[in-house]
Amino acid sequence: MTIHSKLLCLSLLFASTIFSQKAANNLLLTDHMDITPLKKNTIQYVDQLTEEVLTEIGAEQASRFDSTYFPDTEKFNVLSASVTKPPNKIIVIPTSDYTIKKSAASQEAPGFTNSLILSIQFPQLNPKETVRVKTKNIETLKNKTNFTPTFMPDPNNPTKLLSIKFHNTNAFKLFWAKSKDFNLEQNRTLLTATLQHHEAIVPEVDMVDSSDVLPYLELSAIKTWSEFGNAMWQTYKPIYKVTPKIQEMADRIAGQSTGLEAAKKLYQWEINNIHYIAIYLNQSAQMVPNSAQTILQRGYGDCKDYVTLLSDLLIAKGIQAQPAMVNWSYAFREYPIPSSLQFNHAILYLPQYKLFLNPTDIHSGFGELDNALTDTPAMVVGEKSFMTKTQASHAANNGVNFKSDTMLTKTGNLEGQTSATYLGNYNTVIRSVVTTVTSGSELADNILSNSYYGGQGRMRWSDPKKILQNMTVTSHWFSAQAIKMNNPIYMRMPNGPMIFDIDHLKSSLTMTKRHYPMVAGRRTLNIEQSLNLPKNYQFKLIPNNLHIENSIGSYDASYKVVEKTLHKTVKFIIKKNIISAKAYPLYLKLMETALEDQHAFISVVPAGFLNK
Structure with missing residues (x-):
């Protein structure tokens, strides 16, 4: 299936695609995505997927269709689902066989996301049978940062044809970037991108994330990363606030220490006293953290919240601190224009020391970054946002x-x-x-x-x-x-x-x-x-x-x-x-x-x- 990422930590999903079979189990015959702006802030996606089962393992893999969506900003529906059995027997899956339930993320952290999963269970599949699914998703964009989809072929199985069409381009300021594998045609009202005959990736031990090596097509309502970060900062800015309580806490924790020593004490305190929930960067939440006051009351938070609380504490001690967005996986590719695959995690940047911190990792020392975070693209968010890289490790x-x-x-x-x-x-x-x-x-x-x-x-x-x-x-x-x-x-x-x-x-x-x-x-x-x-x-x-x-x-x-x-x-x-x-x-x-x-x-x- 085409990967239409929406800042759902999908690069972590890619990182887990370590397959045990070299031969393909399924063949993606066609995947057609039609994208149409309906209003200034509403986008419609219609996706038609046709997949052929090649092996018994493939039959098991294709037996269930799952799609995650966010009801606050998305209206997701399955228009049709069917199985074709040779020679030409079509079994239509009734809507009664569709199920909707809370995602694992919603169940584990209900205060952070309310995402749902729509699932379809197909009847017993066999090799040479074909599965077809057509879906429609109408998404409300809260701001331009919400439209940065990136499309890639399925890394698991070969793709015969992947096509993306963006309609009514004259009503929507659109920017795009692609790898050489995609063919692209554009006129006044339509942009069409196609990818043909892409082989599946045969995984290798300790390889980089598959998204680093797959061909891609980016679509974006924003041209530059700095513009993307500046727009994001407008949602962050009201949250960052040094209240009297934060000031009192920072003074008490840091004591007489200043500068880097004070920063270390504040970092140590947060890791020991705030419980980590999960990483959820998604469009529905606009990647907006909770306030420091809310985090302290709850005693827990996700990556965005860790960054917010520590940032406020540091600023209270006169230490500049800015949120930074990274991809916490083996994905190191830097996309030419804003992409939904570029980030799945929030960390903190200290400009005075040119140092990135990952307070979410409760085992990570001050300034220690693991192999997935070292020397990787990072967008520092602020009044003047910029793309850079996290500090490189040294042997x-x-x-x-x-x-x-x-x-x-x-x-x-x-x-x-x-x-x-x-x-x-x-x-x-x-x-x-x-x-x-x-x-x-x-x-x-x-x-x-x-x-x-x-x-x-x-x-x-x-x-x-x-x-x-x-x-x-x-x-x-x-x-x-x-x-x-x-x-x-x-x-x-x-x-x-x-x-x-x-x-x-x-x-x-x-x-x-x-x-x-x-x-x-x-x-x-x-x-x-x-x-x-x-x-x-x-x-x-x-x-x-x-x-x-x-x-x-x-x-x-x-x-x-x-x-x-x-x-x-x-x-x-x-x-x-x-x-x-x-x-x-x-x-x-x-x-x-x-x-x-x-x-x-x-x-x-x-x-x-x-x-x-």
């Missing part, structure tokens, strides 16, 4: 400093301890992990059970609620009879329980050719390991030192024996957040080197056998 600022010290006993047991300090957006992940387990023993045992040597242990960590501090994690662990005390002994360098070690990164690898960019994440892993031998044992063979470096990053490993202790030092750097398909072989070579080193064997013999 040296994200990662871990990890140390392990392990003893091999005469009976083949391994006993060790570890310590780790996490940096940058690695903190966000670690805070999330430790808050989802019941104990340090549970986490250590889970990690060790999937490791080469197994074992049991106990982990301890710093307070994840102190988000202004780097997370630290320590452990003690034990693995009984992990090593067969043969002569010689062959073993790998023990690691102990490490959250997200180098082996964890192999999930990003694919042995087939990549066609799309992947998100790798800039990081630096500093790892120091020590292995201590029992009395009367010596190291016979140790791995060679390694160094590999290319445009993607570098991997260095060094080994050194001091008496009965083997010291290993690793520095693994990934310098790119996004890696192109062309550059992927360089990333693959880097990862292969790192994994081969992690799996390299060490030889240990009893004293006196060293030269035998």
